[in-house]
Amino acid sequence: MKHRQQVDKLGKFLGYVLGRQPDEFGLVPDAEGYIKTKDLLKALAEEDGWRHVRMNHLRELSYSVGPSQIELAGNLIRAADRSNLFSPEIPEDYPKLLYYPIRRRAYPVVLEKGILPNPAGNRITLAVGRTFAERLGRRIDQDPIILVVHSATALSHGATFWRFGKQLFLSDRLPLGSFSGPPLPKQQPEPQKKETKPALPTPGSYLPDLWNQPPPGSRPKKPSRQRKNEWKRERKRKNRRGGFD
Numbered sequence: 001m002k003h004r005q006q007v008d009k010l011g012k013f014l015g016y017v018l019g020r021q022p023d024e025f026g027l028v029p030d031a032e033g034y035i036k037t038k039d040l041l042k043a044l045a046e047e048d049g050w051r052h053v054r055m056n057h058l059r060e061l062s063y064s065v066g067p068s069q070i071e072l073a074g075n076l077i078r079a080a081d082r083s084n085l086f087s088p089e090i091p092e093d094y095p096k097l098l099y100y101p102i103r104r105r106a107y108p109v110v111l112e113k114g115i116l117p118n119p120a121g122n123r124i125t126l127a128v129g130r131t132f133a134e135r136l137g138r139r140i141d142q143d144p145i146i147l148v149v150h151s152a153t154a155l156s157h158g159a160t161f162w163r164f165g166k167q168l169f170l171s172d173r174l175p176l177g178s179f180s181g182p183p184l185p186k187q188q189p190e191p192q193k194k195e196t197k198p199a200l201p202t203p204g205s206y207l208p209d210l211w212n213q214p215p216p217g218s219r220p221k222k223p224s225r226q227r228k229n230e231w232k233r234e235r236k237r238k239n240r241r242g243g244f245d
Helices: 003-019 037-044 055-063 104-113 130-137 151-156 230-240
Strands: 070-073 076-079 097-102 124-127 145-150 161-164 168-171
Touching (some): 003 037, 003 055, 003 070, 037 055, 037 076, 097 104, 097 130, 104 145
Antiparallel strands (some): 070 076, 097 124, 161 168
8 A cells, every 4th residue: 555545544434433433442531532641552453453553643634735634732733623522411220331441550548538520620531331441441551450430329429421432432430439449459468587596517518707706907917938947947056966965
């Protein structure tokens, strides 16, 4: 396939992802239609035929001659044509269960406090199906925790839900008691530290007592070689005199 055709094909595909059915890819644009480019690239990495797409491909597409299918603004991206992009809406009915993926390390805190409204107004993205929630969870954690959200209980505790397309729901909070998950792993008791005993010298070994060694200047000097052989010379002198002094 020629390069120009590849660029055009990518542009049409991104026009669909960003401007028509972002929910199919687990993406939720903001009020101006933007999403983070890193979130888009994670979603494309799950799609056959689009795993190769990188940031340089998006830049090339935005700079291509003719009307572009996308618009880049820093680390954000949106569809140029958003006439078919839907908005979140309050549904008439709700699924009995929804699914929310979280990082494993955040799970103990969520079990204790639930998920409170975000001061910035960011909404929680929930999946209609568990399999899709697991797919979204792997974007943030290699082994995510999937919360099972009981929508009726959450509503009765003050949560609000919005439908976003066919695959996703949004919520402002998940109160305690409105979701369930796997039990926390039991904490292993910390191993007790064993007292270390001083090592005993092995047979035939010698451990010098460095503390009781005399200082270098006070050690006795070894006798010189001349003084060491003095008795031999004295004995020779006596023999020459006949054994008398």
